[in-house]
Amino acid sequence: SQTIHQWPATLVQPVGSPLSLECTVEGTSNPNLYWYRQAAGRGLQLLFYSVGIGQISSEVPQNLSASRPQDRQFILSSKKLLLSDSGFYLCAGLESAGGRETQYFGPGTRLLVL
Amino acid sequence: DAKTTQPTSMDCAEGRAANLPCNHSTISGNEYVYWYRQIHSQGPQYIIHGLKNNETNEMASLIITEDRKSSTLILPHATLRDTAVYYCIVSNNFNKFYFGSGTKLNVKP
Numbered sequence: 001s002q003t004i005h006q007w008p009a010t011l012v013q014p015v016g017s018p019l020s021l022e023c024t025v026e027g028t029s030n031p032n033l034y035w036y037r038q039a040a041g042r043g044l045q046l047l048f049y050s051v052g053i054g055q056i057s058s059e060v061p062q063n064l065s066a067s068r069p070q071d072r073q074f075i076l077s078s079k080k081l082l083l084s085d086s087g088f089y090l091c092a093g094l095e096s097a098g099g100r101e102t103q104y105f106g107p108g109t110r111l112l113v114l
Numbered sequence: 115d116a117k118t119t120q121p122t123s124m125d126c127a128e129g130r131a132a133n134l135p136c137n138h139s140t141i142s143g144n145e146y147v148y149w150y151r152q153i154h155s156q157g158p159q160y161i162i163h164g165l166k167n168n169e170t171n172e173m174a175s176l177i178i179t180e181d182r183k184s185s186t187l188i189l190p191h192a193t194l195r196d197t198a199v200y201y202c203i204v205s206n207n208f209n210k211f212y213f214g215s216g217t218k219l220n221v222k223p
Contacts, residue, residue, distance in 0.1 A: 004157075032208060043201070044158070044213035057209065090157050094208050102148075103208055105157030 004106030023091030136202030
């Protein structure tokens, strides 16, 4: 089964600074990958998904962008962070097992913008 | 995707069965019912999913009504470590996989 790695685990950044969060996957090739954000006390919001290298779909307009430079690497970025970008960022991968697909999540990165 | 409705919170005594309901009255024929849980400060964890038949695995059982408009996740013997937010999701497309607010399950000693 696949394993999702994310880093850093926590991050404190000033408003207006850039952001780069990395997600890597092991145990599978060419997975669908996803970025979610979770505001405090809320459910998960799907931000981006990617079905392959260089292929990014955005779910909501926002201050963030995503890139997939390699098969097993998915990066979330921002040129200038806003206070509203604070939250818990989760990367997920899609895995097929026994003819069924399920989504598996990484440990997340907690971002605080001050 | 079909919307789901879950209670905001539930309590369960340790060792007893926890039955978590989910309403999905607008579910379409090819949409699966998925259950995930999120323990505080961790990423969501997959529990179980099904289409129309009841399902069971090492973590839980999923009971889907015959009309598929509702389902129940059953944790047969809840432990303190099962305290978490439980999400019910209905989808046929992981690229459109929406998590709601879920049910906060509090397992009490």
